[in-house]
Amino acid sequence: MPLEMSAFIMNSSQVSGAGQLQQTLRIIFPNNDYFAPYRKVGRASVVAWFFQYSVMGFVFQVCDRSFSRALGIEPVVYGEQLMEDPKISKSAAPSISSDAKPRASMAVIIPESTWWMNAKYAGKAIVAPLLAGIIESGVANRAEAQRFFGFEKFASVQNGIRLWQNSRAPQLCRPGWGIVACAAGPGFTANASRNFIMSGTSFVATPSLYRQYFPQEQKSTASLFWFGLGMNIFFGNVLGITQQALWGRTLDMYGRPPHQASYRTVIAEGWRKEGPSAFFTLPKWSSRVLMNAPIQGTMPFFYNQVLPLGEPSVLKFVKKITSVLSRSSVTE
Numbered sequence: 001m002p003l004e005m006s007a008f009i010m011n012s013s014q015v016s017g018a019g020q021l022q023q024t025l026r027i028i029f030p031n032n033d034y035f036a037p038y039r040k041v042g043r044a045s046v047v048a049w050f051f052q053y054s055v056m057g058f059v060f061q062v063c064d065r066s067f068s069r070a071l072g073i074e075p076v077v078y079g080e081q082l083m084e085d086p087k088i089s090k091s092a093a094p095s096i097s098s099d100a101k102p103r104a105s106m107a108v109i110i111p112e113s114t115w116w117m118n119a120k121y122a123g124k125a126i127v128a129p130l131l132a133g134i135i136e137s138g139v140a141n142r143a144e145a146q147r148f149f150g151f152e153k154f155a156s157v158q159n160g161i162r163l164w165q166n167s168r169a170p171q172l173c174r175p176g177w178g179i180v181a182c183a184a185g186p187g188f189t190a191n192a193s194r195n196f197i198m199s200g201t202s203f204v205a206t207p208s209l210y211r212q213y214f215p216q217e218q219k220s221t222a223s224l225f226w227f228g229l230g231m232n233i234f235f236g237n238v239l240g241i242t243q244q245a246l247w248g249r250t251l252d253m254y255g256r257p258p259h260q261a262s263y264r265t266v267i268a269e270g271w272r273k274e275g276p277s278a279f280f281t282l283p284k285w286s287s288r289v290l291m292n293a294p295i296q297g298t299m300p301f302f303y304n305q306v307l308p309l310g311e312p313s314v315l316k317f318v319k320k321i322t323s324v325l326s327r328s329s330v331t332e
Contacts, residue, residue, distance in 0.1 A: 001037040001147075002028060003291040008148050010287040011241065012248030016274055020283050040147045048143035052136060053295065057303045060132040060203045067124045073117065076125070076204055079308040082211045083219050125204050132203070133196035141192075142185035148251050157186070157255055186261065187250040194243035198296055201236030202228070206300040221305050228300030232293050238280075241288045245270075245279040 005028040009015060015023040028037055061078075068075040146154045180188050206228050210219075214227060246263065249270050253261035270278030 001041065003287075004147070005037045005040075007244065007287040007291040008144075008248055011245040011284050012148075013252045013270065013273075013278075020281075024287075037147075040150050042143075042146060042151065044143040044146055048140040051139045056132075056136060056199075057203070057299065057307060059135050060129065060199055063128040063131045063135075064124070064203070067128050071120045071124060073120050073124065076128075077207050077211050079304050082207050082224065082304055084211065085216050086212050125200070125208075129200035129204055130196045132199045133194075134192045136195045136199070137188055137192035138184055140195075141188050144191065145185045145187060145251060148248070149255060153255065157259055186254040187247045189263065190243050190247035190250055194240045194247060197240045197243065198232075198236050198292070201231055201240075202296055202299045203303065205235065206231045207304060210300075221301065224305060225298065225301040229293060229297040231300070232297030233289050236296075237285060237288050237292060240292075241285045242279045244288055245284060249278070 006021075006024050009024045009027050010020060014027060030036055061075075064075050148154075149157060209231070210224060210227050214223065246266065249266045250261050250263065253266055253269075
């Protein structure tokens with residue numbers, strides 16, 4: 001929690017200039033209260049953490065395979081495929097999967113052009129992690145905003161969300177907020193943009209680059225672990241920190257009367273006051289890395305080397321359950 005709160009506060013408008021770490025520590029530990037960050041954790045946070053870290057890879061895999069099937073192309077490389085030699089593997093080049101339906105004219109099968117196939121791969125490489133990031137933010141953003149503000153301030157910012165007023169219909173959120181802010185919490189777009197970058201780094205860029213360009217003789221579980229961690233630290237978080245800062249500054253603006261915010265205003269205000277330092281500095285990046293890299297930086301290793309070990313048993317169990325349910329429905 002202290003690491004997460006330091007990343008939240010460091011990437012907001014609450015600290016600036018010199019000594020940002022000291023400013024951050026004074027905010028997250030007021031009056032030397034070292035348990036203050038933990039008092040901001042509620043049921044929403046526990047539920048969000050569970051779904052974030054237990055099904056994050058599953059959500060991406062569903063998105064990736066659904067789009068792959070719809071477009072008739074191969075899914076992103078996964079599991080043992082990362083250790084294959086792309087020079088001798090047929091799956092290295094874009095190909096039409098068994099689900100694809102090639103065009104036929106006068107009994108002659110005409111394969112799709114290479115540029116169109118590559119365009120479909122590129123489109124899926126963007127859309128799949130984007131959708132996964134949006135789903136993750138839909139689960140987590142409100143809880144993150146609650147931890148950012150604290151329970152009381154979050155409730156006041158939301159203007160008594162879910163509370164009945166004068167025995168009338170419940171006021172869902174502050175008047176003037178858009179439907180996204182009302183449903184998913186303030187700063188949702190910036191949060192989803194950050195998660196899109198991190199999902200794309202963990203589940204698309206890291207496995208694809210590792211399989212295609214990492215020296216074949218040096219491929220191993222250990223090298224995948226460190227490669228994934230390096231991609232997270234020096235690629236994903238370098239880009240993601242800009243969106244983390246945008247999210248934090250947006251929530252700061254929501255926290256001030258009249259509790260309204262627009263990304264254009266947030267960016268203009270931050271740039272006018274601090275220039276590019278409003279959205280990227282080494283301390284901001286370091287705070288984000290310390291909070292994110294230990295979990296998401298090791299995700300490619302876990303997702304591609306550990307998770308596949310249990311897949312056969314899980315799939316066999318699901319198949320049995322499905323078979324039992326189908327037989328019972330037929331009997332009825």
